[in-house]
Amino acid sequence: xxxxxxxxxxxxxxxxxxxxxxxxxxxxxxxxxxxxxxxxxxxxxxxxxxxxxxxxxxxxxxxxxxxxxxxxxxxxxxxxxxxxxxxxxxxxxxxxxxxxxxxxxxxxxxxxxxxxxxxxxxxxxxxxxxxxxxxxxxxxxxxxxxxxxxxxxxxxxxxxxxxxxxxxxxxxxxxxxxxxxxxxxxxxxxxxxxxxxxxxxxxxxxxxxxxxxxxxxxxxxxxxxxxxxxxxxxxxxxxxxxxxxxxxxxxxxxxxxxxxxxxxxxxxxxxxxxxxxxxxxxxxxxxxxxxxxxxxxxxxxxx
Amino acid sequence: xxxxxxxxxxxxxxxxxxxxxxxxxxxxxxxxxxxxxxxxxxxxxxxxxxxxxxxxxxxxxxxxxxxxxxxxxxxxxxxxxxxxxxxxxxxxxxxxxxxxxxxxxxxxxxxxxxxxxxxxxxxxxxxxxxxxxxxxxxxxxxxxxxxxxxxxxxxxxxxxxxxxxxxxxxxxxxxxxxxxxxxxxxxxxxxxxxxxxxxxxxxxxxxxxxxxxxxxxxxxxxxxxxxxxxxxxxxxxxxxxxxxxxxxxxxxxxxxxxx
Numbered sequence: 001x002x003x004x005x006x007x008x009x010x011x012x013x014x015x016x017x018x019x020x021x022x023x024x025x026x027x028x029x030x031x032x033x034x035x036x037x038x039x040x041x042x043x044x045x046x047x048x049x050x051x052x053x054x055x056x057x058x059x060x061x062x063x064x065x066x067x068x069x070x071x072x073x074x075x076x077x078x079x080x081x082x083x084x085x086x087x088x089x090x091x092x093x094x095x096x097x098x099x100x101x102x103x104x105x106x107x108x109x110x111x112x113x114x115x116x117x118x119x120x121x122x123x124x125x126x127x128x129x130x131x132x133x134x135x136x137x138x139x140x141x142x143x144x145x146x147x148x149x150x151x152x153x154x155x156x157x158x159x160x161x162x163x164x165x166x167x168x169x170x171x172x173x174x175x176x177x178x179x180x181x182x183x184x185x186x187x188x189x190x191x192x193x194x195x196x197x198x199x200x201x202x203x204x205x206x207x208x209x210x211x212x213x214x215x216x217x218x219x220x221x222x223x224x225x226x227x228x229x230x231x232x233x234x235x236x237x238x239x240x241x242x243x244x245x246x247x248x249x250x251x252x253x254x255x256x257x258x259x260x261x262x263x264x265x266x267x268x269x270x271x272x273x274x275x276x277x278x279x280x281x282x283x284x285x286x287x288x289x290x291x292x293x294x295x296x297x298x299x300x301x302x303x
Numbered sequence: 304x305x306x307x308x309x310x311x312x313x314x315x316x317x318x319x320x321x322x323x324x325x326x327x328x329x330x331x332x333x334x335x336x337x338x339x340x341x342x343x344x345x346x347x348x349x350x351x352x353x354x355x356x357x358x359x360x361x362x363x364x365x366x367x368x369x370x371x372x373x374x375x376x377x378x379x380x381x382x383x384x385x386x387x388x389x390x391x392x393x394x395x396x397x398x399x400x401x402x403x404x405x406x407x408x409x410x411x412x413x414x415x416x417x418x419x420x421x422x423x424x425x426x427x428x429x430x431x432x433x434x435x436x437x438x439x440x441x442x443x444x445x446x447x448x449x450x451x452x453x454x455x456x457x458x459x460x461x462x463x464x465x466x467x468x469x470x471x472x473x474x475x476x477x478x479x480x481x482x483x484x485x486x487x488x489x490x491x492x493x494x495x496x497x498x499x500x501x502x503x504x505x506x507x508x509x510x511x512x513x514x515x516x517x518x519x520x521x522x523x524x525x526x527x528x529x530x531x532x533x534x535x536x537x538x539x540x541x542x543x544x545x546x547x548x549x550x551x552x553x554x555x556x557x558x559x560x561x562x
Contacts, residue, residue, distance in 0.1 A: 103518050106528065110521065113532030175498040178481075179491055185482035192478045193533035195498065197526050199505035200534070204520040206506075207513050217410070218510040219503055246496065248425035249489040257424045265416045268409070280413040285499040286506075 063184065064127050066177040069291055070191065071118040072133065072298055073170050078115050079135050080166060080301075081108035084159050094152075094159050100208060107201050114194055121187065133302045137162065141303040148234065148300070160209050161227050167202035168220060169237045169297045171195060175288035199286070220286060222279045233300050240287050244278035360553045362435050364539075366560030368485045368493060369426070373435045374539055375497065376422035377556055378476055381549055382469050383419040384441040386412035392448025394462045404514070411466070411507055418500055425493070440551035452515055463515050470508035471525050472545055477501035478536035483561050505534070 079088070081104055086093030096104065119129060139148030152158050174195035181188040203218040210216055215225040220241045228235040247254040259265070259281045260274045272280070289297075364373035389395050390412065398405035426434035446465045447453065453461035460468065477497050484490040484497075509520035526534050537545075539558035547555040 099518060103520075106518075106521060109528065110526070110532035113528075113530070117531050117533070171502050175495070175502065178494060178498050182484070182486055182491060182494055188481055189478060189536060190533065192481055192498070192501070193536055196474050196478060196501055196505040196534040197521065197532060199502035200509040200521050200526070202502075203506035203509035204513060207510060207520075218407075219410070219414075219506040246421060246499075247492070248421070248496075249492055252488070254492070255424075257421055259417060259420065265413060265420060277413075280410070281417055283410065284414040284417040284503055285496075286502040287499060288495060 062180050063187065064122065064125070065291065066180040066191070067118055067122050067125075067187070068130060069173065069177060069294060070194065071115065071122065071129075073173055073294070074111050074114040074118060074194075075133065076135060076298055076301060077166055077170065078108065078111040080137055080163070081111060083137065083153065091153060094154065094156055096156050100156070103204060103208065107204070110197055110201070114197075117190065117194070121190070133298075135301055136303050137301050139300055144303070148232075157209075157212060157214075160205060160212070161214075163205045164202065164209060164216070164227065165234055165237050165297075167198060167205050168241075169289070169294065170198045171202055171286055172237070172241075172289040173291075173294035173297075174198065175286065176290045176294065217283070219283050221283045233296060236289070236293055236297060239293075240289075242282045243285070243287050244281040246281070246285060361555050361557040362439065362553075363557040364435060364560060365433055367483065368487075368490045369433060370558075370560045371480050371483050371497075372422055372426050372493060373433075374480055374542075374556070374558060374561060375477070375500075376419065376426060377435060377439055378473055378542070378546060379415060379419040379422055380437075380439045381441055381546060382473060383412075383415040384439070385443065385446075385465060385469055385549075386415050388441070388443055389448050389462055392462065394449055394451050407510065407514075414503060414507070421496070421500070425496075436554075440554040442549055442551045445548065463511055466511045467508065467515060468545075469549075470504055470511055472537070472542060473504040474501055474508055475525075475535060475537040476539070476542040477504065478534060479538050479542070480561060483539075 082088050083091040084094040084096075085101070085104060085108060087108075122129060134142070136142050137152050138150055140146065140150075149158050149162055152162060174191055178188060178191055178195070181191050206216050206218045210218070215223075216227075217224060220238065222242050226238075228238060244259065246257045246259070248257055249255075260278050265280075266272050266277060362377065364370050364377060386408070389408065395405070395408055398408065423434075423437060427437070443465075445459055446462070447457075447459040448462060450457075450459070450461040452463050453459060478501065481494055481497060484494050508525070512519040512522065521528060523529060524535075526532060539561040543556040543558045550556065
């Protein structure tokens with residue numbers, strides 16, 4: 001890394017929002033940041049002990065994979081909203097109301113910001129970005145198979161249905177990746193802060209659909225009218241979301257929480273049945289999906 | 304501890320781990336920071352020790368994974384208590400049976416009670432943990448349970464204003480506290496569990512905001528729309544300061560162990 005580039009990076013890290021009397025903790029974090037940026041040069045420039053060399057690639061693959069999955073998701077979402085808003089050449093805007101358009105513009109702006117964030121996290125760690133993917137949100141893989149959503153560029157209801165799929169899937173995908181980022185407090189928090197922003201998007205998209213007459217709550221519920229065909233690729237977005245079994249660690253043993261039997265949560269009039277309580281439990285927890293499932297979902301709209 | 308806002312993307316990347324055990328696979332991340340950090344640590348005293356309020360009768364949540372669980376349990380007790388109390392208030396009682404808003408308030412009530420019971424189960428059945436009281440005393444005197452949304456300048460919060468405050472606070476609290484979970488099997492389990500809960504809280508928050516003002520689901524007081532599009536997280540100290548406004552003396556939270 002050349003010296004001017006390093007200085008430029010240090011200047012970039014000197015965020016103007018920090019208070020003038022920056023706490024020592026912040027100063028430490030900036031040193032840490034520069035250390036991260038320098039790391040690839042150090043690693044390639046030095047002969048590593050064999051054990052360290054063997055350990056390093058595994059570490060890189062794990063966290064890098066989590067960041068790359070996040071970036072793939074954000075790139076796809078950004079393109080999805082950009083096309084619907086008429087921001088991409090060759091795609092005319094989907095006819096939304098002014099209120100809907102404003103909300104979607106806000107969401108698109110976040111997705112673009114998330115793209116920038118994860119690109120920076122990846123490149124600052126010295127890793128390369130992957131080639132840009134090609135998207136087909138009709139699900140026809142560029143006309144090579146029947147379209148899943150043929151009117152997505154013209155029908156707001158279809159668009160919002162797919163938006164709900166993508167936002168709910170995104171929330172689940174981030175949830176599945178946080179465990180790979182736990183050892184890095186900064187990346188963990190960045191992922192979690194992205195994750196809850198996506199959850200807010202998902203909630204609003206669902207509210208928009210409800211305002212258009214769809215039977216759907218702002219959280220994932222067994223009571224939602226299904227928007228996927230059982231057994232289809234898209235159905236994986238909601239597979240397992242109806243889970244009502246949660247576990248806590250008692251010592252080293254995972255123990256099921258007895259929501260439906262002993263807990264004092266049933267005070268409604270009339271009282272809820274056990275099945276109705278479990279439906280509330282299912283709503284109260286969003287479930288993760290792993291990288292394989294998340295990638296398969298992204299594949300529905302890429303070719 | 305310092306009142307650091309976590310709204311810049313470069314905050315605190317290396318601060319905490321400097322004095323916690325480092326796994327070998329993380330070693331190279333720290334190598335670049337060590338020399339400078341050492342100099343800084345030698346140059347002055349730690350400012351992290353003044354977050355604990357020594358007032359007797361505060362509820363100390365503790366440290367580490369148990370501290371995070373107690374902290375979450377306290378916040379969920381507060382939220383569940385709020386939705387429980389509102390069910391006997393004039394606003395809720397006046398909602399038409401089968402109305403959308405009644406269904407929403409019912410769902411929120413059940414979700415928050417379920418979250419509370421989850422953390423109670425996580426803490427209460429393990430003799431090795433130090434669970435806080437199951438009976439935190441809320442102070443909802445600043446909320447008018449007969450008013451849906453308060454007018455600007457009103458002395459008390461309306462029900463939806465208070466719901467917004469609690470839901471937003473919950474999301475920012477989970478996002479800011481995940482880093483204090485231990486890096487062991489139980490800590491990882493609770494990281495995933497907290498993730499399952501926080502997104503539901505975020506969905507709640509967005510809907511409540513939209514009920515108050517359509518389209519305010521990600522306003523700039525909760526998401527940094529002007530910069531990186533991230534939800535603003537809060538430190539336990541920041542959260543406790545706000546939560547303690549809704550807790551009686553004797554039930555106010557001491558989170559000095561979560562630093």
